[in-house]
Amino acid sequence: MMVPVRCFTCGSVVSRHWEEFRERTREGDEDPGTVLDELGVERHCCRRMLVSHRDLVDVVAPYQ
Amino acid sequence: MSGADGFEVEFVDRSERSARFLVRGLTPALANGVRRAIVADVPTFSIEHLRVVENSSVMFDEMIGLRLGLVPLTTPLDDFELGDTVTIALDVEGPATAYSGDIQTSDDLVRPADDDVPIIQLKENQRLELEAEAVLESGKTHAKQQGGVAVGYRHLQQTVVAGDRDEFEDDDGPQIVRGVIEEGAPEATDDDVAEGDLVLTDSFGNDLRERYPGKEVDVEDIPGAFVFHVESDGSFSVEELVLRAAESIGSRAVELRETVAV
Numbered sequence: 001m002m003v004p005v006r007c008f009t010c011g012s013v014v015s016r017h018w019e020e021f022r023e024r025t026r027e028g029d030e031d032p033g034t035v036l037d038e039l040g041v042e043r044h045c046c047r048r049m050l051v052s053h054r055d056l057v058d059v060v061a062p063y064q
Numbered sequence: 065m066s067g068a069d070g071f072e073v074e075f076v077d078r079s080e081r082s083a084r085f086l087v088r089g090l091t092p093a094l095a096n097g098v099r100r101a102i103v104a105d106v107p108t109f110s111i112e113h114l115r116v117v118e119n120s121s122v123m124f125d126e127m128i129g130l131r132l133g134l135v136p137l138t139t140p141l142d143d144f145e146l147g148d149t150v151t152i153a154l155d156v157e158g159p160a161t162a163y164s165g166d167i168q169t170s171d172d173l174v175r176p177a178d179d180d181v182p183i184i185q186l187k188e189n190q191r192l193e194l195e196a197e198a199v200l201e202s203g204k205t206h207a208k209q210q211g212g213v214a215v216g217y218r219h220l221q222q223t224v225v226a227g228d229r230d231e232f233e234d235d236d237g238p239q240i241v242r243g244v245i246e247e248g249a250p251e252a253t254d255d256d257v258a259e260g261d262l263v264l265t266d267s268f269g270n271d272l273r274e275r276y277p278g279k280e281v282d283v284e285d286i287p288g289a290f291v292f293h294v295e296s297d298g299s300f301s302v303e304e305l306v307l308r309a310a311e312s313i314g315s316r317a318v319e320l321r322e323t324v325a326v
Contacts, residue, residue: 002123011214013298055185
């Protein structure tokens, strides 16, 4: 659904970086690893939160 | 900086939300005590109860409540006591995304630490309106009340050059160290460092083979020296977090002494 607010493992607030990450990697063509480095998401626990996320709000929206 | 009872604190890396510092004169038990105090003893504000007026979003009230609870709120600890509450309101109408920055608070001192945390994406004709109570509690009650993020420590390690590496020996890959090392062999490096200087392992790709080319290097723990890495979730600065944690250990030690005194 929505991107988790915090990293499941360490608790750092990762959701702040989601929109920029999505724009640059899914809509843009940048390398996800480089984008995460630039966003300051260093630990691999936090990186997997963004890399493995998929927005589902649009999919469930019609069903209320 | 040096304390009255022999602790020596030296900062390696320092910013508002993250710091790395070396403490000498600690026992392993006390080092872990400091870590636990940072995580569990320093209270922060976090949203606890919701009164939902309208929620026509795609998420249940409980899911919104969980997400709101995880948003870090600034916590001026001098002005509040454990258990104090602050009233919070959120009213967003779609099509829009509700961000933590849309949260209104009854006290200007307590507000979201970041304004760009997405709470819920709202479509046409969807609306989220709620009131909530944020409560000041310690990390013992719930992980959302923890002020420290990824708090940990390592032994400070010293590098010692044991001799030259045999150039015909099989290459057994990189020799990895992480965190901070104390330079024990400045003559074997290209850097301009003195013996006893602290060096971030990031500066040489965490690989001792890079730093001491052609040398056989041993790594030894330095007794009583710990390198802490502390990050704050934004509720307050790292400095305040660590000082409050140390204060809480101190006050509990005093309490113990008074309780068992004859």
